[in-house]
Amino acid sequence: MIILGINYIYHDSTACVVKDGKLIASLEEERLNREKHTYAFPKQAIARCLEIAGLTAEEIDHIAISFRPDLERPRKIAYALKLGWKTRAFSSKELGFALFATRAFRLWFDATFTKDRKPEVHFVPHHLSHAAGSFFVSPYESAALLSLDGWGEWATTFKGVGRGTTVECFAQDLFPYSLGAVYEVPTDFCGFRTSYDEGKTMGLAPLGNPDTFSGIVEKIFWVNEDMSIGVDLSYFDFQHYGPRCSKKFYETFGQARQKTRDARFEQHHLDVAAAFQKQLEECVLKIARQLRERTQEDYLVISGGVTLNSVANGRLVRESGFEDLYVMPAAGDNGTAIGAAYYLYNSILGQPRTYVHDDPYVGTGYGNGTIQKLLEECKLEHRYLPDGQLEAVTARLLQSGQIVGWFQGRMEIGPRALGNRSILANPTLPDMKDKINAEVKHREAFRPFAPSCPVEDTPQYFEQHVADPFMLKVCRVRPEKQAVIPAVTHVDGTARLQTVHRETNPRFHRLLKEFEKLTGVPVLLNTSFNVMGEPIVESPQDAIRCFFSTGLDYLVLGNYVVGKQPGMLPDVPGVRAFATSRSPPISLDREAAGDPVPLPVAGDQPCLLRDRETVGRS
Secondary structure (H helix, E strand, C coil), X not given: CEEEEEECCCCCCEEEEEECCEEEEEEECHHHHXXXXXXXXXXXXXXXXXXXXXXCHHHCCEEEXXXXXXXXXXXXXXXXXXXCCCHHHHHHHHHHHHHHHHXXXXXXXXXXXXXXXXXXXXXXXXXXXXXXXXXXXXXXXXXXXXXXXXXXXXXXXXXXXXXXXXXXXXXXXXXCCCHHHHHHHHHHHCCCCCCCCHHHHHHHHHHCCHHHCHHHHCCCEEECCCCCEEECHHHECHHHCCCCECHXXXXXXXXXXXXXXXXXXXXXXXXXXXXXXXXHHHHHHHHHHHHHHHHCCXXXXXXXXXXXCHHHHHHHHHHCCCCEEEECCCCCHHHHHHHHHHXXXXXXXXXXXXXXXXCCEEEEECCHHHHHHHHHHCCCCEEECCCCHHHHHHXXXXXXXXXXXXXXXXXXXXXXXXXXXXXXXXXXXXXHHHHHHHHHHCCCCCCCCEEEEEHHHHHHXXXXXXXXXXXXXXXXXXXXXXXXXXXXXXXXXXXXXXXXXXXXXXXXXXXXXXXXXXXXXXXXXXXXXXXXXXXXXXXXXXXXHHHHCCCCCEEEEXXXXXXXCCCCXXXXXXXXXXXXXXXXXXXXXXXXXXXXXXXXXXXXXXXXXXXXXXXXXX
């Protein structure tokens, strides 16, 4: 059974292919069209996923779309009438978006499939795709479920429980009672882009004093005893599809920061970010505790754009009462393509659960043959290093303070670089954070960077008792280690940790252990391989372009090392650089040169529960 999952109604358009219950491939459209958080229909992502899977469109049996158009229209019309808007005007202005989006799918569908062979199309509600879909690929047989975002169709939350292949919804909040929509307001106030830069607001918050405005913010949005969200709408205008902040908001908190890169942050901007971040954490934590009390479940599955707030997730791990939580690597709207596919497979079609989504490397892979051909076409000096030697040489570069673009294996799904499309650096150097922000990423100086650490070494450096392979749970760096890894320790002593597992990423794990041999520290600074405003690089061409337009020192593509100037390749005894007209003295891998290569999907891996137990025993 072949299922094509699609998200395209909202931002982060994505496609995936599920074959007989196993996720074969998933890819965001932005990685191919190079438009960050794109709304475009994911035609390229669909084609690439089918290519990776070795399938044609005619072999698709079902299509699952993470949106229900019939839920959108009546609720929006009712809301328009409530606000006193003319239904006709509202219908043409706002409902036109949903109609246009469904038309984009229809045009692709009619052009792709013949009359004789058309797959069955299923429209899955947005929050079922988030919550239920995430549960069905989690390692838990039963769990409490929580989805939080701006809105999808008309709902803004999903609160319920999943057991086996059944899901029960306790309650949902409806727009404008939305934690996601509320959090966009301080994002806008601080001069960032909404539905785009909320992570910057989270990163800015530790620089402010939450107590300055916490008394006011606690009365602006809250959680009631029945788990419903309360919002004082007098502070906002987003409910009218206008500016985020009302006049009352500015009268209360002051003037907004200008939306220019060099605009100054005043203290009240920092304090607003801190207060809204603190209250968001309290609201999410209260809902989780209420779910724990009602369901008596040991585990929590969370999803939706709000759950990309890794600081709040860290507090859930420590304070909610759940033993652990599962967050899909693509927890935002991009993950609803996967969620819709699995809701269809497990719930609608009634198939048993057989897959755990603990391996995020489900995109395109490029073999050494493809990489060598491209390097020769670009006339770049390069050196081929065999496995083992490659990691040892790269570790030596990192130890010496070089910043390395690291391009390996299959593309990660989700917003975090997890060791296959990463920029890596030495976290023990105090000035490394500022250097990468200024010279490589070209972004705001306050933005922090994340550490990657082998899961078995995590307890030595971080106060974390659970695994975090997707870099979505902020934890505290142990006090005695904060000065050891200053480049990845935030101002409040925390870090957004990635635990690296030998089973899912053996090469990245080897690199960390080689770095430990040289420095005594099994931790690397890991940030996404891109510059601010661009998607993470997807292809070797993207990587080379980013390499030569930033302050990166070296580029490691597969088994090849590339420098920027002739003669700057690292000295390796017994191995020499070779010109583009020569062939490497070491044989290449078996993959053909004309790919992208559809790499085989890894076999069953240890689930997160076992990883969590491993950390706990260490």
